[in-house]
Structures are given as structure tokens and as C-alpha cells.
Amino acid sequence: MTRCSAILTRLPDRLWLNALANAQVVCAAVVVLALAGLFPILNGGKYKMSANASEYMELFGSVQDGVTTTARCACVACNACTCACSCRAIPDMGDVEW
Amino acid sequence: MVSISRFSHTFDLGNDVALYHSLRMKPVYLSKESFQSLQAWLASSFCSSFDEAPDSIRNEIEELGKYKILTQSKDEDDRAFHYVKSKIPQPAINVCYMITSEQCNLNCKYCFLGNNDHDKRKKFLLENMTVETADKAIDFFIRQIKESGLDYEENKPVLIFYGGEPLMNYPVLEYVANKIISLKSKERCIANIEMSMVTNGLLLNEERIKRLHELGVTIAISIDGFTEEANSMRVDINGKPVFTHILNTLDLCKRLGIDVSLSVTLSEETIKNTSDIINLVDTYGIKGFGFNIMMSSDTFVLPQSYNEAAAQFLIDEFVELRKRGIYEDRMMRKLKSFTKAQVYFSDCAATAGGQIVVAPNGQVGICHGCLHDKKYFVGSVFDDDFVAVKDPNYIEWSQLTPLNHDECMECSALGICGGGCPINAMNLKHDNTIHSIDERFCVHAKKTLEFFIEDLYRIILKSRETT
Numbered sequence: 001m002t003r004c005s006a007i008l009t010r011l012p013d014r015l016w017l018n019a020l021a022n023a024q025v026v027c028a029a030v031v032v033l034a035l036a037g038l039f040p041i042l043n044g045g046k047y048k049m050s051a052n053a054s055e056y057m058e059l060f061g062s063v064q065d066g067v068t069t070t071a072r073c074a075c076v077a078c079n080a081c082t083c084a085c086s087c088r089a090i091p092d093m094g095d096v097e098w
Numbered sequence: 099m100v101s102i103s104r105f106s107h108t109f110d111l112g113n114d115v116a117l118y119h120s121l122r123m124k125p126v127y128l129s130k131e132s133f134q135s136l137q138a139w140l141a142s143s144f145c146s147s148f149d150e151a152p153d154s155i156r157n158e159i160e161e162l163g164k165y166k167i168l169t170q171s172k173d174e175d176d177r178a179f180h181y182v183k184s185k186i187p188q189p190a191i192n193v194c195y196m197i198t199s200e201q202c203n204l205n206c207k208y209c210f211l212g213n214n215d216h217d218k219r220k221k222f223l224l225e226n227m228t229v230e231t232a233d234k235a236i237d238f239f240i241r242q243i244k245e246s247g248l249d250y251e252e253n254k255p256v257l258i259f260y261g262g263e264p265l266m267n268y269p270v271l272e273y274v275a276n277k278i279i280s281l282k283s284k285e286r287c288i289a290n291i292e293m294s295m296v297t298n299g300l301l302l303n304e305e306r307i308k309r310l311h312e313l314g315v316t317i318a319i320s321i322d323g324f325t326e327e328a329n330s331m332r333v334d335i336n337g338k339p340v341f342t343h344i345l346n347t348l349d350l351c352k353r354l355g356i357d358v359s360l361s362v363t364l365s366e367e368t369i370k371n372t373s374d375i376i377n378l379v380d381t382y383g384i385k386g387f388g389f390n391i392m393m394s395s396d397t398f399v400l401p402q403s404y405n406e407a408a409a410q411f412l413i414d415e416f417v418e419l420r421k422r423g424i425y426e427d428r429m430m431r432k433l434k435s436f437t438k439a440q441v442y443f444s445d446c447a448a449t450a451g452g453q454i455v456v457a458p459n460g461q462v463g464i465c466h467g468c469l470h471d472k473k474y475f476v477g478s479v480f481d482d483d484f485v486a487v488k489d490p491n492y493i494e495w496s497q498l499t500p501l502n503h504d505e506c507m508e509c510s511a512l513g514i515c516g517g518g519c520p521i522n523a524m525n526l527k528h529d530n531t532i533h534s535i536d537e538r539f540c541v542h543a544k545k546t547l548e549f550f551i552e553d554l555y556r557i558i559l560k561s562r563e564t565t
Contacts, residue, residue, distance in 0.1 A: 049126050049161045051554050056437045058557045059550065061420025063430070 100145040100159075104175050106167045107510035108133075109551050116551050120512040121182050122166040123439040125551050127558060132158050182501065186443055189451025189487040189496040190246035193256045194239040195466050196274060197457050199226040199266035204298050204340065206320075207331040208363055208392050215395070218470040226267035227458040232274050234479040235456040236281070242454060243287045245485045254290045259315065260455075260466060265301035267458075275313040294318060296361055298332070299347035300340060307356050317358045318387070319347065323368040324378035331365050348382045360387035366404060369411040376418055388427035389415070391538060393522040400538065409542040413549045429546065435514045436550045443499040445516025445539070451496025454486055462486070464495050467521035495520070498532060505535055511543035514550075518542075 102117075109116040109125075115133045118125040128136070135155045144150045147170055151159040162168040166178055200222035202209075209215075227235070243255055257278060259271050275293055282289055295310070299319040310317060321344050322329045329341040351358050362368065362375065378384065391408045394400050416429040435442035444450035448465045455463045456479060463475030476491045477484040486492045500506035500517045509515070518539025520532035527534070 049128065049158060050124060050165070051558055055554065055557045055561055059433060059437060059553060062423035063420050063425050064423060 100140060100148060100150075100168055100170055102140065103166055103169050103178075104508075105178070105512070109548065111552065111555050114555070116555060117162060117167045118510065118547075118551060119166045119178075120510050121178060121441060123436065123441070123513045124165040125554060126158075126161050126165055126167060127555055128158055136162075182441055185441065186497070186499055186501060187450065189492050190248050191239075191242040191452060191454055191486050192246070192248065192253060193258065193447040193453035194235075194242075195258050195260045195453065195455040196232075196235060196264075196271075197227070197260050197262065197455065197466065197469065198232075198264045198271050198274075200262040200458055200469060201226070201266050202261055202263040202298075203266065203300060203334065204263065205333055205335045205337070206298075206363075207333065208365065215397070215470075221470045222262065223458050225458060227270050227456075229270060229273055231458065231460045231479065232270050233277070234460060236274060236277055238456070238462065238479040238484075239454065240281070240285055240288060241482075242486050246487050248287070250286045250289060253287070254292055255288055257291060257293045259293070259295040263298055263301065264295055265297050265306070268301070268306060271295070271315075272309065272313070275310070275315050279313060292316070296320065298340070299344050302347050302350070304350060304354065307351060307354055311354075311356050317351070317356070318361045319344065319351075319358050320361045320363070321348070321378070322363050322365050323371070324374045324381070325367075325371075328365065328368045328371075328374060330367060331363075352382050357383070357385060360384055361390065362387055363390045363392060364408045364411060365392065366407075369407050372411065372414045372418065375415055376422075379419070379422070379424055384424065386425040386427070390428075391542060393519060393538065394525045396525045399526055402537075402541070405538045405541045406545075409545040412542065413545060431516070432514045432543070432546050433550065435516075436547070439513075441501070441513045442516045443501065445518055446520075448495055449498040449517055449520060451487065451492055464492060465521060467519070495532070503533075503535065509540070509544070511540075511547040514547055515539065515543035 103119055105120045105122075107118050107120060109118065111127070114127055114129050116125045116127050117133075132155050135152065136158060139145055139152055139155065148159050148163055148168075159168065163170070166174070169175060201224065239255075239257070243253075257274075259274070264271055278288065278291060278293060282291065293314055294316040296318045297320070299321075302317075302319075307317070320332070321341075322332060326339060326341050329344070330339060332340055332344070334340055348358070360378070368374070379387075389412055391405070391412075392400055412426075412428055416426060419426050431445070432442065434440075444452075447453035453464070454477075455466045455469070455475075457463065457469065457472070457475065460479040461472060461475045462477035462479060462484070463469075463472065465474055468474050474491055474495070476489060477486065498517060498520055500509070500512055500515050503517075506512055506515070506517075516539075518536030520534075520536070522538055523534040523536040524530050524532055526537060
């Protein structure tokens with residue numbers, strides 16, 4: 001018998017049971033965190049590659065939909081009345097027919 | 099073989115890179131490490147399809163493929179391009195510039211119409227629009243909308259009172275606005291019409307402000323900043339600055355509780371100070387306005403350094419204005435295109451084949467920049483057979499999108515540009531035509547795209563930190 005195993009066999013059963021219970025808790029936690037994507041190592045370090053809808057919306061800051069006080073031609077040089085509006089509609093993240 | 103699309107562009111963000119397809123318009127952000135792995139894989143012999151991608155970058159390859167940044171076959175780029183081109187809208191008249199007067203009580207030094215140029219100014223019509231011509235112009239506009247086949251429920255036609263200075267002919271302006279309101283219930287095609295006016299503001303008084311508000315005519319006042327220096331180019335016909343008078347008008351509007359928007363031309367003085375505009379906006383409670391980058395004339399070409407500075411100014415102001423919830427047209431039109439990943443074909447209603455310009459004598463043209471010589475004024479409100487969307491000149495203008503310019507194909511901002519102004523393009527060089535490139539605009543479009551990509555990256559990083 002090795003010195004290590006000799007020491008281990010002398011530990012009280014209560015301590016073994018506690019250690020076993022704690023290990024189970026730790027394993028469960030690891031699985032949950034991995035599934036939640038909060039444990040980068042376990043989920044393969046997935047990089048967030050593209051922005052989502054709310055992140056795109058943040059580009060607008062506090063600008064609201066349809067500012068009606070804005071004259072459509074607030075422009076000396078040119079305007080894009082047919083092409084632009086002040087709406088901040090959330091971009092359509094569905095499939096695009098490409 | 100898998101390869102990077104010819105429409106793809108790379109943006110260096112320090113620790114990461116953004117890859118972006120100029121027509122699909124969805125940036126994908128990669129770590130530099132992943133990007134290097136991608137490049138190594140593409141240089142290898144094992145990249146005939148996405149399935150052969152190494153596990154370490156498989157997710158990235160999928161994302162890049164989804165947004166067309168990587169292609170698996172040679173014709174994918176051509177198909178994508180032709181698909182986008184097929185979406186270029188057909189001409190459809192929706193906007194009418196009603197030039198109630200070609201005369202102006204000012205002589206602004208940068209006037210793109212030519213009021214500051216003696217030779218051009220003397221060609222402007224002396225007579226203002228009459229009621230008879232205005233009646234014909236309204237009928238003409240309504241007929242053009244009908245001929246355009248637009249959906250009346252969805253469509254929002256726009257009528258813009260313009261000049262010269264439109265208030266030089268206030269009686270007819272009021273008459274037209276009144277008549278439009280009376281016709282809205284009878285003519286479905288103008289049920290959603292909006293009316294607006296761009297004015298120097300000097301001829302506004304309390305009575306007119308209230309009346310215009312009643313008639314639903316939104317007012318945009320031209321002012322170039324909050325200092326005398328910034329407005330030094332806005333002078334009357336005697337050369338005297340009119341800044342104080344404009345402020346008086348803004349004060350009046352504020353006192354009456356009437357919201358106005360501002361039309362701000364970016365003079366060289368204006369762009370020296372970003373806080374000046376913010377002060378103006380805060381003082382008068384302005385909720386919306388538009389910046390205008392100065393245009394060159396046939397006798398004077400603005401330097402590229404100005405174009406760069408103006409483009410940067412627009413971005414810097416946008417950052418401040420969006421915090422306050424203030425809409426600025428120049429940037430917002432591009433932001434909409436970028437966030438919706440929808441190609442912005444035309445930055446101008448004329449190049450969208452969408453506008454008519456009615457001169458005071460009833461002549462009908464495509465662009466108000468040509469008022470002084472009536473170039474491209476090819477119709478008349480007195481011609482009951484004229485259909486703008488079938489006219490070859492209108493059709494030619496409607497195809498002036500960057501998508502039809504070979505020189506624009508390699509530009510990262512191809513999808514958000516819209517092409518700028520053909521008149522400015524024509525003025526830049528002696529042999530230029532309306533088909534030439536408005537280089538003033540190239541700087542603005544590219545810088546704006548770079549800003550959007552970097553700002554979105556900043557937002558994503560911030561979002562990652564909080565999760």
C-alpha cells in the first residue's frame with residue numbers, strides 16, 4: 001500500500017461522503033454553466049461574430065421613430081425623400097432572398 | 099474553391115478585424131487569430147468547400163458564408179450583384195419641388211443654385227409663379243404620381259416649396275398649400291402627402307408662421323451655425339450678414355411653440371467647431387435638421403481637405419446628436435441603410451427618378467440645381483401628355499446609382515453611398531457629365547461606413563462585457 005493510499009484509507013467515512021457530494025455539485029455546476037455559455041473554455045470559446053438586433057438599434061442612440069418636425073427637404077443640395085426616413089425600425093434579421 | 103468575395107472588405111480594429119460585404123452589408127467580426135487561420139486555410143489545398151474548414155474556425159466560416167463574404171463558387175459574386183441590380187427601383191414620381199420664385203433676397207456665397215454668381219443670377223426668372231400655373235402644377239404632380247403606379251396607401255408624396263426664396267411669393271405658396279389640403283380627401287394618391295419648405299427665414303413673421311403651421315407645412319430654416327463667423331457666407335444682396343435676423347426668426351418660432359428644423363450648410367468656418375451646432379440645437383429645442391456638404395461650382399472646385407473635414411464633422415456631430423435624440427438627415431439616411439442591410443441606391447430623389455421640379459413659368463425639370471440654365475427641364479405643366487417616368491431624360495437620371503458605375507464596384511461603401519449629386523460631379527472637371535463620380539461624396543460615404551462598423555464593434559464589445 002502506498003503512503004498516499006494509506007492516508008486516504010484512514011479518512012473518516014463522513015469526510016468521504018462530503019467530498020463526494022461536493023464533487024457532484026461542482027460537476028453539475030460546470031455542466032449548467034457550460035450550457036449557459038458562460039464558461040468559455042467548455043463552449044469552445046465561441047466568439048460573438050455578428051451584432052444582434054438590439055445592438056444595431058444602439059447605433060441610433062436616443063433618436064426616435066418618425067420625427068415629424070423634420071422637413072423632408074432640410075437640404076440645400078439634395079435630398080432623398082424617396083429613399084430615407086427617420087425610422088429606426090429594427091433590422092430584419094430573417095433570411096434574405098439571396 | 100472557397101474564396102473571399104470581390105465585394106468583401108477588411109477593417110482593422112486593433113485586436114480584431116471586421117469583414118464586410120459591400121452589398122450584403124452585414125459586418126462579421128473575427129479575432130485576428132481566427133482571421134489568420136482563415137487566411138492560412140484559404141491558401142491551402144483543402145478549401146474546396148466549407149465542409150473542409152478546420153474545426154477551430156468552422157463557426158466563423160459559416161458566418162462568413164452566410165453573409166456572402168466567402169464564396170464557394172466563381173459565379174456567386176456575379177449572382178449576388180445581379181440580384182441587387184434587379185432591385186434598382188423604376189422611376190416613380192413622388193416628390194415635387196414647387197419653385198414659387200426664382201428670386202432670392204439673399205446672396206449666399208456658396209449658393210449651389212447660382213444666386214451668388216452674377217451671370218447665373220441674371221438668368222433666373224423675374225416673374226413669380228402665378229395662381230394659374232400653380233393650379234396646373236398641382237394637377238400635373240397628381241397626374242405624375244398616378245402614372246407612376248405607386249401604392250396610394252403606403253406612399254407618402256412630398257411637396258417642397260423651394261426657390262430662390264419661396265417666401266418671395268408667399269400668396270401662391272399659401273394658395274398651393276390650401277389647395278393640396280382641399281384635394282387630399284378627393285385624390286387618394288395624395289392622401290398621405292407631406293409639405294415642407296426650405297427658407298432663409300427672413301420673410302417669416304408671426305402671422306405666416308402660424309398660418310404655415312395650420313396648413314401643415316413644416317419649416318426648415320437655413321442657418322450655418324451659432325456664430326457670426328459660421329454664418330459669414332449668408333449675406334443679403336448688399337453683402338451684409340443676416341445672422342442676427344435669422345436668430346430673431348428662430349426666437350419667434352420658439353416663442354410661438356412652432357418646431358422648425360434647420361438646414362445647415364457646412365462652411366469651412368462651421369466645421370471648425372462641433373459644439374457650436376449643439377449650442378444652437380439646445381437653445382432652440384431643434385429636433386431635426388440636415389447638414390449639407392458644400393458643392394463645387396463650374397468656376398470653383400472645393401479642395402479634398404474640405405471634403406475630409408466635412409465628412410468627419412458629420413460623424414462627430416452625429417455622435418453628440420444621437421445622445422440627445424436629435425435626427426440629422428445626412429447621417430440617418432445612411433444609418434438606416436446600414437442597419438437594415440438594404441442597399442441605398444440613390445441619395446437624391448432626382449437620381450432615384452423620383453422628383454419633378456416646377457419652375458415659376460411652368461417648365462418642368464429633373465433637378466433644381468439646373469434652374470439657372472434650365473438644363474434637363476424637358477416638360478411643362480401645360481403639356482397634358484407629358485409622362486415623366488417614360489421620358490428618356492428621367493429614365494437616364496434614374497440609373498445614376500453607384501451600382502451602375504464600374505468605378506464604384508471596389509468601394510466598401512457601395513451599399514450605403516447613394517452616389518451624391520450629379521450636378522456636383524459635372525462641375526468637378528471640365529469633361530465631366532452627370533455620369534461622372536461626385537468625389538466629394540466618396541469621402542463622406544467611406545468614412546461613414548468605417549464609423550458604423552467601428553461603432554457597432556464598440557457596442558458588441560460592451561455587450562460582451564456585461565454578459
